[in-house]
Amino acid sequence: MMSGGRSADSALGRRQLVVLIALVAMGAGIVVGLSANKAIWEGWVIDRLFQIRASMGTGQETAPAPVAVVGLDQTSLESERLSRIPRVLMTPVLAEAGQALLDAGAKALGFDFVFAYSADSFVDPSSGEARLSGFDRPFQSFVYRNRGRVFIAHTEIGVPHRSFTAAIGAGGVRSVIVSTDIDGIVRQHEPELPLNESPHLIDALLGASEAEISGAYTAVPNSRLATSLPYMSLIDVLRLKATEEGRKQLEEFSADRIVLLGGLLPFEDEHLYSDRFLPGIPVEASETGPSGRPRAQPQTAGVFILADLIGAALSDRIAVAPRNGVLVAIAVLFAVAGAVAGLFLPLLVLPVVAVLGGVAGLVLSLAGLEAAVLLAPGVAPVSCISAMVVAAVGKVSILQRRQRSLVRLFGHYLAPDVIRQMATSEQLPRLGGDTRHVVVAFIDIVGFTKMSEQLADQDVVRVVNDCFDAIGQTITKHHGYIDKYIGDAIMAVWNAPNTVENPEKSSVDAAHEIINLLDHIREITGQQGLDLRIALNAGPVLVGDIGGEHRRSFTVMGTTVNTASRVESVAKEKKVRLAISDSVATGLPNDYPVKEIWKGQLRGLSTEISVFTLDSDEMYMEGSEFRSVEQSRQSGSNLVKFPR
Structure with a gap:
């Protein structure tokens, strides 16, 4: 219960x-x-999310892009007009192109160039003559006239020449430094408010467009910037401004847009940007000038990144935290x-x-x-x-x-080894089993019937439980397994289901210790008339489950079990507490004094066997026909030493 x-x-x-x-x-x-x-x-x-989003076709822009790029690319540098001009001497050309873009309707211009040198300060090394004096005046006049609409760049290590700073004013020089995430890739921009007072070029151009930005944002590109942003080569701007039809094309390109001018030579001012996994769009589907656009590089040009960070904010193509x-x-x-x-x-x-x-x-x-x-x-x-x-x-x-x-818990009912096997495999063992060599013990409480007639049922159960508990602890201590309780008797097994190295010795040692507990058992039960009788037999048995699919029991079966039961009848007849068959006696060490107490053919068996006991006083019950240990030693009768 x-x-x-x-x-x-x-x-x-x-x-x-x-x-x-x-x-x-x-x-x-x-x-x-x-x-x-x-x-x-x-x-x-x-970045992969941006790629998935682009492949799904979501978020594609339908309105005209708010930002365009004019590039000083290889096509421009190799053109007939510009091929003979060093890049540091292109300020008049840039002033001409910038004014043409403003005249075509551009809201504001941003130069992604650091004008660190002025041609006006160059001198002839042989004569010391300032032969280029006044060369940069057109650009200086251009930026001066368009203060608030034109901005030039500075970086961490590069600042404009003082003549340009003076011409454009302190508010016209802004930083083009972009911040990177922890992985070194540009994705977001954190503006400084108010935008018109921010030190960043991005913020200045957003302010010129009267954008409303409240905090940091991440630009969400839809395709590779090098293939999708409105783009025109610098040489195209210079050529188109010369004709009426060309000026109309410039107006279509620049009107109501922020225009960024920057260098687009390969491996110059390039960064990793979040567009690197995005697909490009065909040239015919993009807004491109007559000279085309440079080939997309593994990294993204800085001027494109600036343009996208501005354009994303102006077209609500951003994501915020x-x-x-x-x-x-x-x-x-x-x-x-x-x-x-x-x-x-x-x-x-x-x-x-x-x-x-x-x-x-x-x-x-x-x-x-x-x-x-x-x-x-x-x-x-x-x-x-x-x-x-x-x-x-x-x-x-x-x-x-x-x-x-x-x-x-179930170790109180079944062998722990069997439960572990079932818990591990989560399956019932197969019916039947394996043959193993074991020692089978029958341990009987002598005087139980007489005691049960004198006690109440609850007291009988208490006495039996006390006896079984003391005996069971000793059996377990000596590696035995209690197979079942049979009324007032215990059937125990050594070497099944667990493995015992010398089951004969372990079983005899357990029996000897149980018999020595007799006085203790009498004391805890209060029944001085109780006694014990133990029979041991060794041999092969079938070890495993018997029963059916709905009800089964783990046990041992075979002639060895029946013989152990018959040996108990010899113990009862000869009034000894321990009776062991010759199959057990032959497995004991030499120093175990065994004494033959009976020889013959047991009921139900066809062969003759010998039955022994340990020649010790506590093994004999009162009235036993056998002599004491001292008498046995004096005569030497019936003491057996088995060959090992």
């Missing part, structure tokens, strides 16, 4: 353990998931899902759940992009997978704990 209190406590403990593991798993998922925000690998995932608490809520949601999956789904299904969690996180991030919110794509899947792993590990520990509990 099971104790309801202990069972309830055990069940409550398991529930509490499950809740604890779930909480730990969710906590781990939330913490690890949030730590994935701005991880070094997250940028790669963001989510509001406070949104990422935490996502981490909690996915951590809960992962913990539930890890605890309640089969282990083989968890890899599929991990993949689904990753896909769900990416889908959520894609949906965020459509809402102009950049949800960190690593938070959701990492939260889900981390919580699921922790929960699964915890579940495995629960299963192991339950397995140990089952082995411990």
